Amino acid sequence: MSIIEQLDFSKTLSYWPRHNEAIYRRLESKHAWLEERHHPDDDEAVDPLDNEMILNIGPQHPATHGVIRCVVKLDGETIKKCVLDIGYLHRGLEKLAESKTYQEFMPYTDRMDYLSPYSNNVAWCLAVEKLAAIEVPERAQWIRMIMSELARISSHLLWMGVSLMDAGAVSVFLWTFQFREDLYNIFDEVTGARLTVSHSRIGGLVTDLGEKGIEMIEDFIERFPVAVGEWEKLLNRNRIWIDRVDGVGVLTAEEAVELGMTGANLRGSGVGHDIRRFEPYLKYDEVDFTIPIRTEGDALARYFVRMEEMKEAIIIIRQCLDRLPEGEIRSDDAKRSYPGKDEVYYSMEGLIHDFMVTDTGVCPPNGAEAYHAIEAPKGELGFFLQSDGTGRPCRVRINSPSFSNLQGLESMLEGGMMGDMVVMIATVDPVLGEADK
């Protein structure tokens, strides 16, 4: 083989045209269930818009909430077939994790679902703690819970603002962002960064929740329910909004389960599944809350579910604040998590542990495997970890809720109207940073 042939990059460089061709082939050959699922077109009236057209929406379309590309085949204004193309934000996180220690990978989870970074941190740390059997002190668990619920509110606020903006109500976006600003200030005060929080550590937390942080959270949970009440007054009986979303993007309970939807999309279809109840983690089995569900399975049902989840989150945070115990915030086992700084500065053992935990990290037993899922704002966020006895994971798989939810979008879009597409994408609430990993 000559050297020229080896340097033939034509296969690599032609990836894009080949990918595009494959997408269009898939669209052509896809069997859509449209005729069976929806009203058969037996009326013979000639529709001036009655011609087929293939349209690419995205990846840079502002209403696609990131970089998702929908290739749709239109019949007039009805979407006949749809193929989703994801992967525009792929950063290879799963592979990247294999060359990082468990601790080092934690900041990368901030960048997955960037609307609720705290939940991702917690999910990762819980998975590692399960793998390496690390006990986390009570106080750290309660603080993690408070902050994850704040992250849920923050994520739902963004969802609400953006989906209403997609439906035409731009001012709601500004009002929700006002509260997101407050939340960001809380995150800033408690964790040290507004967006990329990186606050959880294997075995606990990095800094404690201080007086000021608690004050800010208390102030927020005082004001927020009032605002939600106002929004509900404005939107719940608003004909413009209800007409826009009622009956759009219907998924029945069976369909939702079959397609693997999670989170609010599943609960909006009448399936009462919530990991916080069925596999309680942290202290969720000790607090009282309801899991709102709806049975209609359309965009309006998902809207109601998310609105109520925000109110439930406030109830959970109240209970957490009441029961927040005093105590440590990080595991006392220096072999598994960082020792306190005083110990590092003034004792040899502390220094050695500091170096050991940084360099080798926690070493779960060889062959250990663990899957841990949490109820992230978007649904079930799980990490599957496999250990080979070193400080680095041998294999990491991320079960991200946005990826699962996008699986349902295709069948939701098929049969819908072109104009409803934006609403459907919005109410499924995908975050592409997480779906593409």
Place this chain on the structure above:
Amino acid sequence: MPGKPVNTATKNERKLNFWERLYLPEVLKGLGWSIRKIWKEPSYTFQYPEEQWYPSDNYRGRPVLVQEEGKTRCVSCNLCARACPPMAISMESREIDGPKEREPVWFEIDMLRCIYCGFCEEVCPEEAIVMSKEYDLTFQDREEAIFGLDRLLVPKERLADRLAFLRKQQNPQFGSTWEYPRENNRHSLRDLTTDAESIQTEQ
């Protein structure tokens, strides 16, 4: 008691009554609410370059090296470089005389790689690298974004806020109280007596 799934739908949640179907009252209600917001809401915006935001002590801005008596505290142990997830830190070490024995010849942080995670600060055994409050960094090219000792060293006095915060929030021992003898913090085994004396005079 854990949560339980409840269908919390209220009656007529989806059915609008005649008045609500009239459309115009809703439009007016929405408009009225928007106008009320214009008057009643506090302003959340900054006039940014003129008006600067002063972060709290917890804030993780760009990492800087603590300068003490004209010298860096860093002993060039390379631990921060090891802990840094995006591998932004690099340095070269040399041996010197004096209690610290080592110092960096050069120390660089590639600010284009840094993700402001604060791991370097968390692992440093000398409290030599801390997160400052600077957040608005701009560069003209990639070379400029690599900060050397000249731009990383910041006098201890200017970092007083953060150092005090660390002492309060991050340093205390987790878990069972653990008495630490300060004399243990010896930097050099070469000259035990002077080192112990210096700690004593400090106290």
